[in-house]
Each structure stands twice: as structure tokens, then as C-alpha cells.
Amino acid sequence: MGAQLKLVETNAPEPILMDDFASVASGVAAERSLLRFLTCGSVDDGKSTLLGRLLYETGAVFDDQLQALERDSARFGTTGDDMDYALLVDGLAAEREQGITIDVAYRYFSTAKRAFIAADTPGHEQYTRNMATGASTADVAIILVDARKGLLAQTRRHSYIVSMLGVRRVIVAVNKIDLVGYDENVFRRIEQEYRKLAGALEFLECHVVPVSARHGDNVVTSSDKTPWYGRAPLLALLENIETVLQSDEVFRFPVQWVNRPHLDFRGFSGTIASGSIAVGDRITTLPRGRSSRVARILGPSGDLDVATSGQSITLTLADEIDISRGDVLVAASASAAPQRHIVARLLAMNEAQLAPGRNYLVKIGTNLASARLVTLHHQVDVHDYSEQPASVLPMNGIGLATLRFETDVVAPPYRACQTLGALLLIDPHSNETIGLGVVEDSDVDADAVTPSWSVWLASGLAGIGALPAEDGASELAWLAVSAIVTAFIALALSGSVVIAVMVGIADFFFRPALRVAFRSAWAAASKRRALVREAELTTDGGGI
Amino acid sequence: MGRLTHLQALEAESIFVLREVAATCENPVLLYSIGKDSAVLLHLAMKAFAPGKPPFPLLHVDTGWKFREMIAFRDQTARRLGLDLIVHVNEEGVKAGVSPIASGSAVHTDVMKTQGLKQALDKYGFDAAFGGARRDEEKSRAKERVFSLRTPDHRWDPKAQRPEPWRAFNTRKRKGESFRVFPLSNWTEADVWDYIAMEHIPVVPLYFAKRRPVVERNGALIMRDDERLPLLPGETPQMRMVRFRTLGCYPLTGAVESEAATLPEIISEMRASRSSERQGRVIDHDGSSSMELKKQEGYF
Numbered sequence: 038m039g040a041q042l043k044l045v046e047t048n049a050p051e052p053i054l055m056d057d058f059a060s061v062a063s064g065v066a067a068e069r070s071l072l073r074f075l076t077c078g079s080v081d082d083g084k085s086t087l088l089g090r091l092l093y094e095t096g097a098v099f100d101d102q103l104q105a106l107e108r109d110s111a112r113f114g115t116t117g118d119d120m121d122y123a124l125l126v127d128g129l130a131a132e133r134e135q136g137i138t139i140d141v142a143y144r145y146f147s148t149a150k151r152a153f154i155a156a157d158t159p160g161h162e163q164y165t166r167n168m169a170t171g172a173s174t175a176d177v178a179i180i181l182v183d184a185r186k187g188l189l190a191q192t193r194r195h196s197y198i199v200s201m202l203g204v205r206r207v208i209v210a211v212n213k214i215d216l217v218g219y220d221e222n223v224f225r226r227i228e229q230e231y232r233k234l235a236g237a238l239e240f241l242e243c244h245v246v247p248v249s250a251r252h253g254d255n256v257v258t259s260s261d262k263t264p265w266y267g268r269a270p271l272l273a274l275l276e277n278i279e280t281v282l283q284s285d286e287v288f289r290f291p292v293q294w295v296n297r298p299h300l301d302f303r304g305f306s307g308t309i310a311s312g313s314i315a316v317g318d319r320i321t322t323l324p325r326g327r328s329s330r331v332a333r334i335l336g337p338s339g340d341l342d343v344a345t346s347g348q349s350i351t352l353t354l355a356d357e358i359d360i361s362r363g364d365v366l367v368a369a370s371a372s373a374a375p376q377r378h379i380v381a382r383l384l385a386m387n388e389a390q391l392a393p394g395r396n397y398l399v400k401i402g403t404n405l406a407s408a409r410l411v412t413l414h415h416q417v418d419v420h421d422y423s424e425q426p427a428s429v430l431p432m433n434g435i436g437l438a439t440l441r442f443e444t445d446v447v448a449p450p451y452r453a454c455q456t457l458g459a460l461l462l463i464d465p466h467s468n469e470t471i472g473l474g475v476v477e478d479s480d481v482d483a484d485a486v487t488p489s490w491s492v493w494l495a496s497g498l499a500g501i502g503a504l505p506a507e508d509g510a511s512e513l514a515w516l517a518v519s520a521i522v523t524a525f526i527a528l529a530l531s532g533s534v535v536i537a538v539m540v541g542i543a544d545f546f547f548r549p550a551l552r553v554a555f556r557s558a559w560a561a562a563s564k565r566r567a568l569v570r571e572a573e574l575t576t577d578g579g580g581i
Numbered sequence: 582m583g584r585l586t587h588l589q590a591l592e593a594e595s596i597f598v599l600r601e602v603a604a605t606c607e608n609p610v611l612l613y614s615i616g617k618d619s620a621v622l623l624h625l626a627m628k629a630f631a632p633g634k635p636p637f638p639l640l641h642v643d644t645g646w647k648f649r650e651m652i653a654f655r656d657q658t659a660r661r662l663g664l665d666l667i668v669h670v671n672e673e674g675v676k677a678g679v680s681p682i683a684s685g686s687a688v689h690t691d692v693m694k695t696q697g698l699k700q701a702l703d704k705y706g707f708d709a710a711f712g713g714a715r716r717d718e719e720k721s722r723a724k725e726r727v728f729s730l731r732t733p734d735h736r737w738d739p740k741a742q743r744p745e746p747w748r749a750f751n752t753r754k755r756k757g758e759s760f761r762v763f764p765l766s767n768w769t770e771a772d773v774w775d776y777i778a779m780e781h782i783p784v785v786p787l788y789f790a791k792r793r794p795v796v797e798r799n800g801a802l803i804m805r806d807d808e809r810l811p812l813l814p815g816e817t818p819q820m821r822m823v824r825f826r827t828l829g830c831y832p833l834t835g836a837v838e839s840e841a842a843t844l845p846e847i848i849s850e851m852r853a854s855r856s857s858e859r860q861g862r863v864i865d866h867d868g869s870s871s872m873e874l875k876k877q878e879g880y881f
Contacts, residue, residue, distance in 0.1 A: 071587035142723040152587040173746035298633025349596035461749040468753035
């Protein structure tokens with residue numbers, strides 16, 4: 038994961054006056070751009086306090102909310118007599134009582150230049166999944182570092198996740214700079230260490246700012262206590278940072294909904310994942326590979342000639358071809374091909390660990406497909422970013438894996454298309470979201486993708502229902518052992534090696550078949566029983 | 582989405598959410614509460630499925646205490662757009678004589694709104710209900726998902742919410758479970774008004790300042806919309822120039838003194854305002870976590 042690190046100098050901005058926020062006319066507001074960012078870092082680094090401070094200073098906190106804050110500060114506050122700005126964002130009762138952030142909270146504020154959506158994410162390792170959720174939609178990450186503690190394991194973990202999820206611009210806020218006496222040396226040492234760490238990640242921009250969230254130094258206005266810093270405060274960085282989504286220019290359109298209000302109209306609705314499309318352009322449908330031309334583009338406010346990435350539209354085509362939800366329309370010139378195997382970097386988000394041999398439902402764009410995790414290549418050690426062999430991926434663990442799908446899917450690398458290169462792993466039994474993944478560049482060597490014969494056989498048997506899908510390999514071993522035992526009994530009884538081998542082979546294959554037959558008979562019987570029960574229950578007619 | 586303006590980006594995101602529900606849920610409904618957020622939600626639903634109509638009906642859980650102008654606007658809107666409107670009233674509550682005056686705000690809200698909503702969802706078997714709630718409204722809402730999973734008895738467990746990265750929504754649920762879906766999650770009050778102005782969306786006239794009969798109680802200006810609001814000794818309604826920032830049951834909704842009678846005036850007044858829109862809502866003030874508790878019990 039080598040990448041160049043570009044140092045960006047930003048000129049100190051004009052001081053921002055509160056009046057500027059209030060006088061924004063409606064017309065100007067409509068032209069503002071949107072920046073999504075997250076705050077992350079270790080426990081007690083002051084993420085919520087920093088965000089609360091930003092909200093307060095940009096006028097996003099109202100008087101009645103401020104009065105509630107004063108009451109809450111006295112009751113739950115951790116800042117003595119001062120206002121505890123963290124209480125503006127920690128919304129759940131459990132969070133306020135424990136003084137920590139558990140879930141990701143989204144907060145909104147705006148300045149004359151930009152509207153901001155901020156995700157305040159938890160610092161505790163056990164809530165890493167919520168931090169990753171906040172990072173998945175962010176353009177920019179603010180990574181907090183406590184000036185007294187320097188870089189911690191969470192700083193490394195969060196930096197890795199932020200980079201993995203495609204955030205290319207980070208601002209490191211060296212917080213509590215007041216508690217180290219505004220010491221430049223402390224700041225420079227942390228800055229240097231972080232830039233070294235960032236060298237292993239894929240950031241394009243990395244700004245380091247000394248701040249005090251509690252006192253407001255370098256948050257909205259430049260602090261006179263850090264004359265040695267001489268660059269822009271945090272808010273000015275957020276207002277001016279570039280927000281170019283990383284994706285190539287290939288048109289990709291996951292079909293979300295087939296719009297057929299009457300016989301004369303058949304449209305395909307969805308949100309453009311990448312690239313752009315114009316009326317008359319040739320497209321190909323994936324995975325089926327049919328082609329046609331775009332006849333009409335319906336945007337939110339009527340017909341369009343051209344539509345681009347991020348727009349929610351409805352397309353009609355010149356030809357009647359079979360297209361349904363989950364299909365992807367791509368530019369006819371694109372070399373995209375559907376795949377059965379995907380190599381993805383996964384993050385386990387649930388106590389149910391991710392393990393090879395297991396089957397999952399995978400949501401890619403608008404497609405929900407069944408896949409098996411066939412190989413776990415390694416787990417990443419977040420302390421030094423080294424790759425370690427692993428048999429399973431525990432909760433909050435990150436690793437590289439190969440998934441094999443039952444059907445063809447369209448999943449370009451995350452680097453090329455953030456929407457279609459993003460995966461959600463869902464447990465098919467509990468329906469819980471148990472992991473997320475980003476598709477890596479698909480040049481995988483064949484060895485890594487082809488599982489051993491025993492895995493193939495196990496998955497084949499699992500496919501026909503002879504083996505529980507959960508644990509194919511160990512079930513297979515059990516079958517082999519019992520077949521051998523049966524063969525030995527046959528040998529002892531008959532004295533013939535030939536008969537023993539035949540009995541053993543027969544046992545190996547017939548035992549699962551017998552189980553299938555027995556299970557389907559049992560299932561049919563219990564279904565009949567359930568139907569009888571249901572009929573007894575719904576005698577009152579129910580609702581509509 | 583670098584090339585879209587911030588309102589275009591929000592619009593596209595909301596349309597995506599509306600379509601995702603239509604494509605993955607069996608029997609969705611749009612909870613129409615007649616206010617400005619519902620107006621925007623409905624407008625987006627019309628766009629999402631154009632040239633067809635939204636493939637779901639509107640549901641209004643009526644408490645019997647909404648402003649008369651709201652009810653008139655509701656019926657007129659459903660007619661204008663040619664949509665099915667279901668109006669549900671908790672008849673048990675009506676029979677028991679529950680009202681904001683006799684029972685107080687907490688009981689009235691629980692029985693007529695929360696219980697009424699659950700009754701309606703169960704009666705029609707809706708498995709997904711759109712709401713116009715926004716995360717900027719209230720702190721516990723800031724932590725709510727776009728797709729919020731509810732148990733078969735409609736409870737929300739804030740500690741067991743599914744992670745919701747990107748816009749890859751997990752729409753799987755078991756039989757009996759349902760979703761509350763919030764397409765306007767990422768909108769702010771200012772965005773809603775800017776969008777209403779930009780798209781010329783009709784809203785209830787109560788949002789615009791006019792001389793209305795009000796009485797002042799506990800610092801709140803309550804409009805006497807009909808004779809059911811008893812006057813306290815010595816109290817006479819006064820005609821004052823007022824408007825509403827949010828709309829609910831009239832005895833529980835405080836008006837603000839205002840001269841803002843047009844959309845641009847409302848928008849500039851809001852930008853200068855120093856108090857939040859829910860300040861006028863009596864039901865939110867039972868304690869810092871009162872909304873969270875109501876939501877756990879099934880309130881929207």
C-alpha cells in the first residue's frame with residue numbers, strides 16, 4: 038500500500054464572523070457544496086468535545102439546546118464548571134451516563150461556503166464497527182491525538198480503516214495542546230510520527246493542526262497561543278479541502294427498481310455509481326450481456342440530456358430487453374465483466390466471526406447474492422500493518438479474503454467505483470450485518486482462488502443439502518472416518534478387502550443421501566403440522 | 582458527488598432510499614403527518630416513481646386534535662396528487678375520553694399517537710413505514726439509522742442497531758419485524774425550507790404569519806383552534822401575529838410571534854433564530870432522554 042504523501046500548505050484565512058452565517062441568503066445556500074467528515078481517534082481524545090465546539094461556534098446550537106446543555110453539564114459533565122460540549126453530541130442515555138460515545142452520531146452545520154455532515158464516532162475498540170460506518174461515507178477524516186499521549190493503537194487502527202474505506206484526505210488534530218503548555222516540540226514530534234505512519238497508507242493530503250477543543254484554540258479561529266503553527270485553523274481546512282470522489286469515469290448504473298406504471302413506459306431507476314450517460318449512448322447489461330441505446334433520461338425534475346455520478350434517475354432504452362433489480366448497466370465500451378470470485382478486504386462487525394467455509398448473503402450495490410468465504414489470506418495487525426496468517430476473522434478484525442459467488446456478480450475494485458466495490462456481509466440466518474468489505478484489484482493468482490478438492494467436495498455436498506453449509510470441512514472428515522470404521526467392520530465380518538472397500542465407499546456416499554431423504558421427509562411433516570397450527574390461530578380474520 | 586449541489590445530493594440520496602424500500606419491502610406505507618417534512622417527503626416520493634405514482638398509500642394517524650387547517654390541507658393534498666390516504670384514529674382512546682386537555686400531553690401522545698400508529702401498522706400489515714424525521718431534530722434521532730429495524734411489537738433497541746455503512750442498506754427482516762425508514766435523515770430544518778422554496782412545494786398555511794386567536798400558557802402561545810380548548814378564569818384569546826415552526830396537536834403546539842408571511846421571510850427568520858424548532862413541542866420537555874424513551878416504545 039505505498040502512496041505518495043503530499044504536504045499541503047494552506048494560507049491563514051480571514052477571521053470568520055458569526056454574522057456571516059446568519060446573513061446567507063437562500064439562493065446562495067442552494068449553491069453550497071456538501072462535505073462529509075468523521076471525527077475519530079482513541080477514547081477521551083475529545084472527539085465529541087471538538088464536534089460540539091464546531092457546532093457551537095458555527096451557530097448550529099440554539100439557545101434552548103444551550104440551556105439544556107448547561108443543565109446536563111452540571112449533571113453529567115466531565116469538565117468541572119465549564120460547558121461540556123461533548124453532551125451536545127452524545128445523544129443516548131447510556132452514553133451520557135457513561136460519558137463515552139457508543140454509536141455513530143450524525144451532526145449538521147454549515148458556513149457560508151459549505152454544508153457539513155459530521156459523523157462523530159466512538160473511540161473504544163469494541164465499537165470499531167461504528168467508527169467504520171462513519172468512515173464509509175466520509176470525504177475527510179479528522180483523527181484526534183491527545184497531545185499528552187501521542188499516537189496510540191487506536192490512532193493506527195482508525196488511520197488504517199479510514200484509508201481502507203477510501204478516505205484520501207485526513208486532518209490530524211493534536212488536541213489538548215493547552216495541557217502541554219502549547220509546547221511546539223510536543224506538536225512537532227507527534228506530527229513527524231504521524232507522517233511516518235501515514236507513509237504506509239494511501240492518503241493524498243495530510244494536515245496536522247494543534248487544537249484545544251475545550252478552549253477553542255485553532256478550531257474556528259487561529260490561536261495566539263500557538264504562533265509557531267502559522268497555518269489554517271480546523272474549520273478553514275474543512276471549508277477549503279477538495280472533495281473529489283475517487284472513481285474512474287466508466288458509466289456504471291446498478292438497477293434499483295423497474296418502473297412500469299403502464300404498458301407504454303418501462304424505465305430502469307437507480308443512482309449512477311460512476312461516470313456519466315447521455316441520451317443515445319450505447320449500454321450493455323451485466324451480467325446478461327445484452328446491449329441497447331439510451332432513449333430517455335428522467336431526472337428528479339424532468340428529462341435530461343446527460344446525467345452524472347450521484348444522480349438518481351430513470352432510464353428508458355430503445356430495445357425491449359430483460360433487465361431486473363441487481364443488474365448493472367455499463368457503457369458499451371467498458372471492458373467490465375461479471376465475476377464469480379472476488380478478493381476483498383473485510384472488517385468483521387459482529388461477535389459471529391467471519392470464517393472460511395461459511396456462506397453469507399452479500400449486498401453489492403442493489404444486488405443481494407449468496408457467496409462462500411473460501412479463503413482467508415491473512416489478518417492485518419493494526420499495530421504495524423503486518424499481515425498475519427489467521428483461521429478466522431474475529432469482531433473488529435481486518436483481513437483479506439476470497440469470496441466465491443453462486444451467480445455472476447458485478448463488483449469492480451473499490452478504487453474504481455466506491456458504490457459497486459463496497460460489500461455488506463449479512464448472516465443468512467439472523468439477517469444481521471456481520472461485516473463489510475471493499476473489493477481489491479482483481480489480479481489474484483489462481484492458487485489463492487482455487488480451494489482444495491475437499492473444500493470443493495464439501496461445498497458440492499452442502500449445495501445439495503447433504504452437509505450443513507456452516508461447517509463443511511469437518512463434516513467431511515467425520516463422514517470419511519465413519520466410512521472407514523464401517524469398512525473395518527465389514528472386513529472383520531466378511532474377511533474380504535474388496536467387500537470392505539465397497540461397503541466403505543457405499544457408506545460414504547449413501548449416508549448423506551439418506552440424511553437428505555430423512556430431512557426432507559421430516560421437514561414436510563413439520564410444515565404440515567405448522568399449517569394446521571396456523572389455521573387454528575387465524576380464525577378471527579386478522580387484518581387486511 | 583462533487584458536482585452536485587448540497588440540495589441535489591440530499592434529493593438524490595432520499596430518492597435512492599424511497600426506491601430501495603419499494604424494491605425490497607412487501608407492503609410499505611408513507612406516514613404522512615401533514616407538516617413541512619412530510620410535504621418534502623411526499624414531493625420526493627412523487628419524483629422517485631415518476632412517471633408512475635408511489636407504489637404505497639399515505640397513512641395519517643389522527644389524534645382528533647390537529648389544527649383544522651391541517652386536516653383540510655391533508656385531504657386536498659391527497660386529492661391533488663391522486664393518492665390513497667388512510668386515516669386511522671385510535672377509537673379505544675377516543676372511547677376512553679383521552680385528550681390533551683383531560684389526560685395531559687404524555688398520556689395523549691402515547692395513546693393517540695404511539696398506540697394509534699402501532700394499531701394502524703398491525704391492522705394493514707405494513708412492513709415498512711416512511712417517516713419524515715431528521716437527525717438534526719433531536720439528539721437520540723442523531724443516532725438513528727436510515728433503516729431502523731423494529732421488533733414485532735414495534736420496539737426500538739438503540740444498543741442493537743445494525744451498522745449501516747455507505748448506502749448499502751440491509752433490508753432483510755424476519756416475519757413480523759418491520760422497518761421505520763427515514764429518507765430525510767440527513768436534511769436540516771434549513772435544507773427543508775430551502776428545498777420547499779426551490780421546488781415551490783405547497784405547505785400548510787399555519788407556517789406563515791397571520792393574526793390568530795392565542796392564549797399564553799406557561800410561556801407558550803397556544804392557538805384556540807376550536808371551542809374544545811377551555812379558557813382559564815380571566816383568560817381571553819387575543820389576536821396576535823403568529824406562525825408555527827412545527828405542527829402537531831393544537832393544544833400542545835406553541836406558536837411564535839412573527840411577521841414572516843412569505844417563504845423568503847420564513848427562511849431569513851429561521852437563519853436568525855436562536856431557538857430550535859422543537860422548542861414549541863410540549864412533549865419533548867419531559868427530560869433529556871424523553872424522546873429516546875418514546876422511540877423505544879414505538880413512537881416515530
